[in-house]
Amino acid sequence: MLKKELPEGWRLVKLEEVAKIDNKAVSPDEMRGELQNYIGLENIESNTGQLVSFSETLGDDIKSNKFGFTEEHILYGKLRPYLNKVYLPDFAGVCSTDIIPIKPDSDLLIREFLGYFLRTPEFVSMINAKSSGANLPRVNPKTLLDVYIPLPPIETQYKIVAILEKTEATQRLRAEADALTQKLMQNVFLEMFGDPATNPKGWDIVKLDAIAVLQRGKFSHRPRNEPRFYGGSYPFIQTGDISRSGGRLTTFSQTLNDEGLKISKLFKKGIIVIAIAANIGDTAILDFDSCFPDSVVGVSPMPDKANPIFTEMMLRHYKNILWDSAPETAQRNINLKILSDLNVILPPLDLQNRFAKIAQSIQVTRDIQNKSAVEKSSLLNNLMSKAFTGELVA
C-alpha cells in the first residue's frame, strides 16, 4: 500500500515501530513443577483466530524451550504462514517456538486491530511470499517486524475493531446454527429408529445387499495419476471428498475426460457413495453424475425396500463396525463382501419415507444456512481488506 492512498490522519509504519516480539526462550528447567497454559500450533484454528482446544500441561512433561506470553500478546504462527494461525490469548502461558508472541505498544496500536491485520488475505499472501524454507516455509521474526502496517488514530482503530468483531460474531452464530441443524437431523433419525448399531426398537435385520445394489468404483489404469485422463467434463470424486461432504456431495475438485471415462465408470446422481479405504465407512449422497475409483463403493437402494436418504443416514451409524471389520494391515481396507454382508435394520418403507421428508426440509434450511455462511465469510474478508485501506471507517 502506498502512503498517498491513506486517508487523512493515517500513517504507514513499520511493525517494529509499534510492536515488539518477545521471543526469549523459557527452558524446561524454569517450567518444572508447575502447571503451564501451553499453546501449540495445533491448538490454534486456521483463519478464524480461535483456539481449537486447550489444556494445562505439567512443566515436568515439557522437554524443549518455549516462549512465554501474557494477555497483552498476539500469538502468531510463523510455521507455514499460509495456515493463517493467529490468536489473542486472555491468559498467560507458554507456547511453541513456532509461535511468535507479539506485544503491541498500547499507546499506538490496539492488539485486536493488529490481530485482524495479520489475518487479512493480503497480509497472509504477502508474508507467505517472504517466508524462508522451500519445503517448510517459516516467517523470520525480523521479516515480520519489517512489514508496513497502515495505522489510523486509536479512536479509528476501536471503531474498525468493533465492526469486524460484530461481523465475526454473526459468522460464529451462523456456524453454531448450522451445527444445531445437523444435530437435529441425527436426533430425528435416532428418535424414529434408535441407534441401528444396537437396534433398541427391534427392527428386522437384513444383509445390506438384500436392500441395495452395491457396485465398486473403477479406475483400472496404472499409474492412476496420468494427466491424459483428467481435465474433462465428467466429475471424479475420491474418498477425501466424501469425508469433507457432510453427507451430501455437491462439489467436486477433479474431472475425467472421454479417455478417463473409458477406464472408469459413471454413476448416477442420487446414489450413495461409501469409502472402503482411507476414510472407511464415510458416506454421502451424490448430487451429480460422477465417476469414482475402486476405493469407493456405490450403494443404490432398491426402491421397494429402502429410501436413499434413510439408507445414507443409517449407514453412518455402522462406521465403527466397518472400521473394526477392516483387516489390521498397514492400510486398512474393507471389501465388497464385508459391505454386502453388513447386517442392517429394515424399518417399514413408509416410515423411512417419512424420515426422508423431514430430512429434506431440514436440508433446505441447511442449504440456506450454508449459503449465508459463505456470504458472511467472504463479507468478513472483504471488510478486513477494506478496513486497512481506510474504506471501512471514514
Next chain:
DNA sequence: TTGGTGAGAATTGTTCCGCC
C-alpha cells in the same frame, strides 16, 4: 532459526485370483 522426524491421512502401486 531451521532441518529432522513422527503420526496419521490420502493417494498410488503391486500382487493375486478368477474368468474368458
Next chain:
DNA sequence: GGCGGAACAATTCTCACCAA
C-alpha cells in the same frame, strides 16, 4: 495366457513437535 477386478502394500503428503 491374458485381462480386469479386488485386495492389500507402499509411498506421498500434511501438519505437528523436537532439538541441534
